[in-house]
Amino acid sequence: MNLYTIIISLSMVILISIILNIGFVWYTRQALQRLMFVSGNMSDLRAMIEGFKNHLERVYNLENYYGDETLSHLLEHAKDLSTQLEDYRDIYTLVELDEQIVEEEEDDVETEENSQAKT
Numbered sequence: 001m002n003l004y005t006i007i008i009s010l011s012m013v014i015l016i017s018i019i020l021n022i023g024f025v026w027y028t029r030q031a032l033q034r035l036m037f038v039s040g041n042m043s044d045l046r047a048m049i050e051g052f053k054n055h056l057e058r059v060y061n062l063e064n065y066y067g068d069e070t071l072s073h074l075l076e077h078a079k080d081l082s083t084q085l086e087d088y089r090d091i092y093t094l095v096e097l098d099e100q101i102v103e104e105e106e107d108d109v110e111t112e113e114n115s116q117a118k119t
Helices: 003-060 069-086 089-118
Strands: none
Touching: 003 069
8 A cells, every 4th residue: 555545545534524513513513403493382382371371270269260260270271281281390490590690791791881981
């Protein structure tokens, strides 16, 4: 085997490695975008179900409907659904944590600007 063959072989291996790495980075980016989308939607879904549960509790506690079995079962179902969504809290808090980080950075910038303006 001569030097020219070794250089060609190593160049091909490097080229294949670069192509695979670019593909992996693209795939990872796409997967993270999908995860963030799902996380945001789950957060919204949780908030809607929690609001529905609270509204249903208020209706159930009205004099006209207090003790109604249908509303009672519906309220239990809403509570169960809300509890089940809590199992997925780590997924939908991804977006909330990201938003908190951005808000904290904005607050830090505002604080720094205010302190510079005072001096």
